[in-house]
């Protein structure tokens with residue numbers, strides 16, 4: 001077994017505290033990664049607080065992981081000791097179903113194995129995430145980290161990056177389109193960057209007036225205060241695609257009304273309460289309401305390589321792990337610019 005330590009919650013709605021645990025004995029195809037940075041996703045908060053009703057405790061959150069390979073199994077071919085490696089939201093899947101075969105392991109029919117808050121394929125070994133000193137992962141579920149990017153700013157690409165990149169690719173966001181990104185947080189700021197990089201006319205929807213200047217700096221052509229009815233009215237019926245990254249319940253009907261005929265509103269945010277939809281908003285205009293979950297391994301590597309080529313990284317606030325509980329409180333107030341990343345060198349052995 002591999003001795004590990006990190007930060008965990010032992011039940012819902014309590015602060016994270018130092019925690020000691022063990023990871024599985026590395027197998028032939030496993031790499032052991034010493035984690036240098038881990039991003040802080042709003043999904044960590046939802047799960048730590050059991051807002052989705054599926055939490056298992058103790059829970060070590062964290063699924064935006066980068067670090068250095070410190071050990072490789074005898075059959076590992078992708079890495080050698082000393083290489084940079086990354087891990088995102090999933091660490092295994094059945095590998096045989098049609099979705100796995102298509103490289104869409106996140107939609108595995110047998111259920112993907114989450115980086116934390118999951119059981120391994122043996123059905124009994126819990127998985128623990130990246131708010132920790134190390135992780136043991138099959139090389140098939142690791143990513144290569146581009147050499148030309150700042151590793152701390154790469155970490156959020158493993159979830160916030162791929163979760164916004166994948167739907168924009170799937171729905172074909174491209175030059176000449178008008179694309180909206182709702183919510184300027186961790187996911188939203190990456191959505192703005194990707195939509196801009198794909199050549200679209202980008203409109204950022206925010207509830208935070210103080211984020212306007214940043215939204216423009218990050219790549220938006222226009223910023224709309226979603227609570228201002230007059231500003232919203234000016235965009236009715238004009239969008240090809242809108243990506244909704246909002247973490248809390250909010251009015252989707254107002255967003256659907258902004259789509260053109262045949263436009264799509266894609267949800268990636270997962271609030272703890274289900275939305276109410278007016279059928280009229282879909283039927284009139286043949287509009288679609290859709291959703292998207294992270295991305296598979298091949299597309300995650302594609303996204304990292306795209307970021308390398310275009311020098312796209314997350315805008316981050318680097319924090320010591322001792323500030324994690326305070327960081328959660330700030331995220332809940334939409335106060336993060338625009339992703340917290342934990343500097344894992346601050347983690348002390350338990």
Ligand code: NAP
Nearest residue numbers: 042043183184185186187206207208247248269270293294
């Ligand atoms: P985040 O950094 O906290 O950003 C969420 C943003 O939503 C906030 O910055 C805020 O933006 C906006 N917002 C918050 N409360 C709102 C409200 N009541 N009404 C309207 N807007 C509000 O969170 P994140 O890490 O980007 O995650 C966002 C959501 O995506 C979470 O639900 C998370 O679980 C989910 N997620 C899904 C996937 C997937 O695969 N589908 C992957 C990762 C995360 P403004 O200040 O600009 O309004």
Ligand code: ZN
Nearest residue numbers: 041043159160
């Ligand atoms: Zn995430």
Ligand code: ZN
Nearest residue numbers: 094097100108
């Ligand atoms: Zn599968």
